[in-house]
Each structure stands twice: as structure tokens, then as C-alpha cells.
Amino acid sequence: xxxxxxxxxxxxxxxxxxxxxxxxxxxxxxxxxxxxxxxxxxxxxxxxxxxxxxxxxxxxxxxxxxxxxxxxxxxxxxxxxxxxxxxxxxxxxxxxxxxxxxxxxxxxxxxxxxxxxxxxxxxxxxxxxxxxxxxxxxxxxxxxxxxxxxxxxxxxxxxxxxxxxxxxxxxxxxxxxxxxxxxxxxxxxxxxxxxxxxxxxxxxxxxxxxxxxxxxxxxxxxxxxxxxxxxxxxxxxxxxxxxxxxxxxxxxxxxxxxxxxxxxxxxxxxxxxxxxx
Numbered sequence: 397x398x399x400x401x402x403x404x405x406x407x408x409x410x411x412x413x414x415x416x417x418x419x420x421x422x423x424x425x426x427x428x429x430x431x432x433x434x435x436x437x438x439x440x441x442x443x444x445x446x447x448x449x450x451x452x453x454x455x456x457x458x459x460x461x462x463x464x465x466x467x468x469x470x471x472x473x474x475x476x477x478x479x480x481x482x483x484x485x486x487x488x489x490x491x492x493x494x495x496x497x498x499x500x501x502x503x504x505x506x507x508x509x510x511x512x513x514x515x516x517x518x519x520x521x522x523x524x525x526x527x528x529x530x531x532x533x534x535x536x537x538x539x540x541x542x543x544x545x546x547x548x549x550x551x552x553x554x555x556x557x558x559x560x561x562x563x564x565x566x567x568x569x570x571x572x573x574x575x576x577x578x579x580x581x582x583x584x585x586x587x588x589x590x591x592x593x594x595x596x597x598x599x600x601x602x603x604x605x606x607x608x609x610x611x612x613x614x615x616x617x618x619x620x621x622x623x624x625x626x627x628x629x630x631x632x633x634x635x636x637x638x639x640x641x642x643x644x645x646x647x648x649x650x651x652x653x654x655x656x657x658x659x660x661x662x663x664x665x666x667x668x669x670x671x672x673x
Contacts, residue, residue: 403433509557510554
């Protein structure tokens, strides 16, 4: 078996898609001599039973007893893999294995640490305006914090070096935010991250598990990441806000001949604490 690449497919309640999607994935991995790791994340339907039919020396099928999250499934896949690179794809048939080969060739050619599969812009129309707006807000937040060299930060198809991923797994979340956080960690560590266009198919069956909670979880994880590695990017703007607001309150008090109020004192002290902490 080729030790160059492992394809990781997290799977949760995809019984309707498995018969149509996975035979093709298995066939193409066999043709290209890639390892395939399928992680059933505690599915409540008969996904585990269907996936067990694909298990072989090349195809590793791992099952979580309970649903632990998208990120946890990918972590299990990375720990199971034995290759130099790993790539994540969805279990709903949206991704094409031919694009995976293109991403791998690009990574080897450029000696890149991560290559993100950039979906065509018109594919966002399939998600609906509500999810697209959420993705736009998350992308905007990320770009306010750091410079990211890719457009499609939320893409589920990302190919990257397994050894570098292992270094970051302990601080990666177990939920859907994993996809964004692993990208930000690679960028923050000054690893070479590139983006290559890919094609997207319509989901074969079922509905996506991405929800409003997913967006809130992602924003929270990004916030924790920035506080951990670049706290001043959060606390300096907060300190300026409290200083300006408190200073304006003080000036207003002086103008009207009032004493320094408790509110103004609180805002100024909070600004100082934001800087000192």
C-alpha cells in the first residue's frame, strides 16, 4: 500500500448515501493505491453495518460508540492513518476523488503543508442564504484576526501533512469548527497553505447536520484560539473601546460640572485590566 496518502471520511447517519457513494470511493482508492479510513461517528442508523462490508487491509473502518463530533472523527482518522499526507472528504458524495489527486500533486509540486479544495462560488447557492450568511460572517471574523491565503476556509476537502496535524490535534476541537481551526493553526504556524479549485456535486441524499449552533461553536473556538495565541488582538480593541467610552463619560461630567461617576471609573478600570491581563 502506498504510504503517500490516506483518505479520511467521517460518517454520521449516512445509511442512504453509503451504497451509492462508498463503492466508488473504495474503487478509486484501490486504483491509486491509497489508504482509506472511514470513521463512523456513533451513527444511530445502520451506517455501521453497511460500512463493515467495506473493511479490508486497505480500508480501515473505525466506529465511535457514541457521537463525538466531526472533528473527533477526523482526529481518529488521522491517528489511524499511516501516510505522509491525509485528505478529508465528505460522505455524502459531494467530493470527487479526481480532485484529491490534483490536490496531492499540487502539494508535492509546491512542497506545500496544506492544500485547500476551493469550491466554485456558485456551489454556495445550494446551501441557502441562511447558511451562506453564517459562512460569510465566520470568514469575515477570521480575516479581521489574521491574513488567510485561501478563499474557501470552510471547505471540507483539505489535504495536509499528517505529522503537522498530529502536533495540533490536542488543541483542535471535536466539533464542526475543526475544519476552520486546523486551517488557522497551519496559517498561524507559518506553514505553506495553498488553495486549488475543486468541483462539487449535489448531496446524494439526506440533509446536512450544520446548524446555527455550528456557527456559534465555530465563532467560540476561533475566539478561544485567538485568546490563547494572540490575546492582544482581542484585548487591545476592547481596552480602546472602554477607554474611549469612559473618557467620553469623564469629559461629559467635567463639562456639566459633575463628579467622576462610578460608571466612568468602571469603564476606565476595565480598559486598564484588559491591557494588564
